[in-house]
Amino acid sequence: MSNVLIQMPSPQQRRAFLLMLAYAKQLEKEDKNPIIAYCGITGGSCASNLLGNRIVCLACQKSVEDSVSDTGLPLVKLDNATASKCKRTLTLTERRGIVEGVRSCLVTLLRVLKKDLGKIKIAQAIKRKQYDTATTLLQAAHHVMDEHDINETAVLNGRYACRKSLVIASTTREIPFNTLDFNLFGMPMVFRGHTPHDRDAIQLRMLSNPNDQEVASDYFNARENTTLNRFAAKHRQFVPPEEADNYERKITFFLSSQDECESLGPSWRSQFRDNASVIYQAATQFPETYFCIRFHPNQANILSDVNDGFEQLDGLRNIQIFGPHDDINSYTLIDWSDVVVTFASTISVEACWRKKPVIQLGPSLYDQLGISETPDTLEEFLELLGTDLKPRGRDAASKYANYSVKDYDELDYLNYDDGTLRPVGFRRKLPAVVASLTQINELSKRVLKKLIKYHLNSKRRAA
Structure with missing residues (x-):
């Protein structure tokens, strides 16, 4: 026994x-x-x-x-x-x-x-x-x-x-x-x-789930529902920056809550952990692209200074920063963007479902699902930004949704x-x-x- x-x-x-x-x-x-x-x-x-x-x-x-x-x-x-x-x-x-x-x-x-x-x-x-x-x-x-x-x-x-x-x-x-x-x-x-x-074991379990598109559609619609998603309820607006119309592309970086990433241990330490520096490199190398930065609303309650390092972005004309307290609807922002870049955020899956090209930087629970590009280095990331990125299929995002609901x-x-x-x-x-x-x-x-x-x-x- x-x-x-x-x-x-x-x-x-x-x-x-x-x-x-x-x-x-x-x-x-x-x-x-x-x-x-x-x-x-x-x-x-x-x-x-x-x-x-x-x-x-x-x-x-x-x-x-x-x-x-x-x-x-x-x-x-x-x-x-x-x-x-x-x-x-x-x-x-x-x-x-x-x-x-x-x-x-x-x-x-x-x-x-x-x-x-x-x-x-x-x-x-x-x-x-x-x-x-x-x-x-x-x-x-x-x-x-x-x-x-x-x-x-x-x-x-x-x-x-x-x-x-x-x-x-x-x-x-x-x-x-x-x-x-x-x-x-x-x-x-x-x-x-x-x-x-x-990360490895969980994503294998996610991928073992059925590809039920109806379940997935209900799940992703519920994520936008203001009665079910507290962040969607608090952040309902997005007015596109007027100056963005003068640029060839629009790319949005969605930040993750730093404390969540730090709490997960050594296997989650990212080579892209200096988010501000990564964004600075992208913005200066691609001046014809307009970049938005969306802080995660959950960062509003972190006691440490979540803005540390982002002062280097001040003065760059092709950047708009939305802080954790700003009333910005993430789903409208995804739809407005030509490319979505994430740091460990579930937004990567949701952007994939919305048929947007996605780049994930660093480890996450979604980086092996096939929903996005996953560069290993800053150089690879910057090279990707210079290409005509296409969205991935919805199947893996559907399996993630079925995992979240039915598993x-x-x-x-x-x-x-x-x-x-x-x-x-x-x-x-x-x-x-x-x-x-x-x-x-x-x-x-x-x-x-x-x-x-x-x-x-x-x-x-x-x-």
Whole structure:
């Protein structure tokens, strides 16, 4: 019988918590032996308790214990006592994996870029505390895996350090691991042997989907629907720059939210990460082309300076910059453009569907689908701009849409019939207490963000 170690997320994340427990029950139904692991570290920092509030930790642990108790599944605690029994010394590779996970968590939750994390004392303190928590979880996981002869693991997402320990341990031991998450419509997905941000594996799954053009048409139409897409709802206008009529071509660069790219780890580091420099090279080499730059609306809430480096574009007559706060409809802008250039953005797929030539710069979840040109160097990119680019076919964009809408993994112990995720045969205990814990963590994040914003703004004024 296969012994599967499943690490539970915080019960504060209701859907994720129910997902992992439903998956454990599913494995039991399939005659596997699921063993539930949970964080027993009191006062440690994690994604659901950034400041390490001890009361939050104790309440989370109680909720997990009571919830799992009802299922009859075996439960093990990952804590300092368990970690102290570990006979392994963590490798440099394992420690680097934890560092990446900590950085991913803080960049994502605090909306501050990596370059600024080291400048803020409180962020550095949280970073150290979260690293200590995650390495303890990893050592404890190693001991549990030895003690229970674990030959498979499962964890939520696997990107943040506090959820990454089983992925790291499994990789070290060369045993299978699965990660779980939700698709665009809240349906469960099981990623077998990889994480949801593994570009190669995810794109293979996308391409394995059917080419149902009707599903794709509905999906892309919904993306423009202002009642379904919050960005479309907030950004409805686009007035073409009058001066653009004097140029031979119109090309738009769609930027990505820098924090999202930074949070995904080393495999996502781009040779085109200096977006402003890339755009400057293009604008100066092709003065007969008019370039628009569309910042992603999600960049509006990043605390770091997202405009850093773009001052070099000031004074160039063939450039128009639309900032993250500007009321610009991206879909109208795509239609206006002769060519669309993206940095890791889903706009690449949507532009392909709208029959526009697309160039993708750097890694993305769409760079191997065949929807675009994907130059490897700046020189190749500039050479491409000098050619008569043609749009690719719609088939790959259609498969992406079908993946987003139709691709999921059914679990017998989760019910979606009425549009709300409900567990079957179990429940999350102490929901009212857990809800108050969520409020504590959200309040902590808001205070931290205000402190970080004040600190960064002070440094900018001083400079």
